Amino acid sequence: MSAEERDKLIKQNPAYGEIVCRCEEISKGEILDALNSPIPVYALDAIKRRVRPGMGRCQGGFCSPLVMKILAEHKGVKVEEITKANQQSKVLLGDTKGAQER
């Protein structure tokens, strides 16, 4: 895609200009596209296979929390509901003490 085409797409949908995965240069818009597709996927590995965030040199070290937040927001659930692969592969196990008090 040329810079002009990409610029046009971002102007239509700014989420394409928000880079979530720096290693593979994947935007929030691309992840949302996968979630809005006919067969949406709400697991980290599934999104990784579709769009590639987490496939690069940092192996998701920086982007996996951001991807989890995007998935949770889109699905309307708490971030700990988002799993790595199937529903038993929980990534997070609930709130910290401080978060429980809030």
Add this chain to the structure above:
Amino acid sequence: MNKYDVVVIGGGPAGIAAAVAAHKQKAKVFLIEREARLGGILKQCIHDGFGLIRFKEKLSGPEYVERYIDMLNQTSVEAVTLTFVSDIKQVEGGYTLTLVNRNGISKIFGKTIVLATGCRERTAKQVLIQGTRPAGVFTAGTAQYYVNILGKMPTKKCVILGSGDIGLIMARRLTLEGAKVEGVYEVKPTPSGLTRNIVQCLHDFDIPLHLSHTVTKVFGEDRLEAVEVAEVDEKMNIKEGTQRKIECDALILSVGLIPENEVAYSLDIPLDRCTKGPTVDQTFMTMREGIFSCGNALHVNDLVDYVSEGGEIAGENAAVYKNKERKLIDIKTDKNFLYIVPQKIDINAPIDKIKIYFRSIKDFDNTKFIVSVDGKVIMTKKYAHLRPPEMESVKLDLSKETLNESSVILLTLEE
């Protein structure tokens, strides 16, 4: 296209210090940050101990960086967040950078660039652990993000592999949050983190540190259920019969940091094998004209105070940069050094206030650091202790020496 004297890539402690220092030299400065807020990794470092050298105070990470953001806000530096540099091209008199953000694609011109892109964590892939790939394997920094930024627990009972500083900090942090840290396992016979962190994060919380041990296997299909640990010999081979299975729900890795230099790769900037950052001269200019490097992108620092100092060196020199010929000579070292920064001296640039950062290759007690030029000793400094995890710095004045391109500058550590 907007034009700047200095474009800084990275809005963490190194980048902000570079931008402020460049602004002080009257440069027109542009600062680019990828994340939504300035501050880099300090945003999630809520523990204290930052700023002991700079401010003679024990600050938390966010407090430390807030002071620099305040300084930045008093300048005319233009800073953008949520903006990603997707391409850099060399052009007449400087570089063109292509930026991506929510407004679209744009281009800016920079006479010079300061790379302040920080570092990333070494991952599970790079330590070759056998077994399945369940949820529950985290790098320490990612676990820190979950706990300190999202307020979520990644574990109830874990094993930590590697005794790097973030791993030690997380051992304490997770313990305070009610998780059980079964132990910290370090493959080397000596710890990788700062002594103060071994004491304050492990000893004070009765968390065992197992030196010459490593994790050999991961168990669990969906979520991690156990790990196998084993003792290693001096060649780091596993001692048969020492394997032990530990039930836990997470493995946290603190196995090293790697300077983030994708931009440098794309520009074919030579990197140092030991630091994994660019090779630089005393102005922190890389081997590519007009491109400077600082902070953890240049070499992994253990104290943010040194990161800020390095940022200032790069920012100041980028601001006063004139495209004149360099005369570079190597700083040579004996085998007792793990690395030094800078690796070269430009004898056409000021040589009266050279800052040398170094790490020794192993522990030394009562050692002497010696600088010689063409065989003549010009400076010595005594150290009661030198430890590889604790970086040291010295100031070097070479203005009284007659230097030419064949001069030999040698650093030695006397045992």
